[in-house]
Amino acid sequence: MNNAARTPARGRGRPRGNPPTRESIISAARALFLERGYRRTTLRAVAAAAGVDPALIAYHFGSKKGLFADVMQVQCANALAVEEVLGGDPATLPGRLIDALTGLWEDAGFRRLADQGEVVSAVLREYLEHELLGRLVEFLGGRDATARATAVVTILGGLIYTRYLNPLPTPAGLTPAEARHILTPALRAALAPRPPTVAAAGYMLRP
Secondary structure: OOHHHHHHHHHHHOOOOOHHHHHHHHHHHHHHHHHHOOOOOOHHHHHHHHOOOHHHHHHHHOOHHHHHHHHHHHHHHHHOOHHHHHOOOHHHHHHHHHHHHHHHHHOHHHHHHHOOOHHHHHHHHHHHHHHHHHHHHHHHOOOOHHHHHHHHHHHHHHHHHHHHHOOOHHHHHOOHHHHHHHHHHHHHHHHOOOOHHHHHHHHHOOO
């Protein structure tokens, strides 16, 4: 994985600072990234907008890539909030997952943020692998949780790629409701407990 992809993970180990300060920095950064784009936004400009010293941003986020990663991941985490998406009826979880994902990506502001080239790919890889997959494994529990969560993330990642990042005409032409209708059976199957032999084989494939 390249350095851009590792940036968000390093952020977890740094002191998180005063939450209101972090929130004000992320809010100011999001506004500037939307207005100017990633390349034209500087840490100095974000610091001025947030009313903080630029060194404070470098201390808490490490770099512009780290700051951008936090901006993106905050929106992803809000859209896929555990209490709202994972906390309801298990029978309707597939539909809630798809609704949360399409709701996030249909948002015009998020789409503009996501149109920032390779840095976005790195952030999304990090989020899907270390945030969403981890949450699903913890939520599902049991011996086959990793295999089931991996299947779910693979389906959702495919939807992101074929509908939004590198759209194919057919997936991109679906309404969110149509996407939910088509993909709910696949997600329901992915979430279903595995027979012992399948679960064991899944663990054997892990590095």
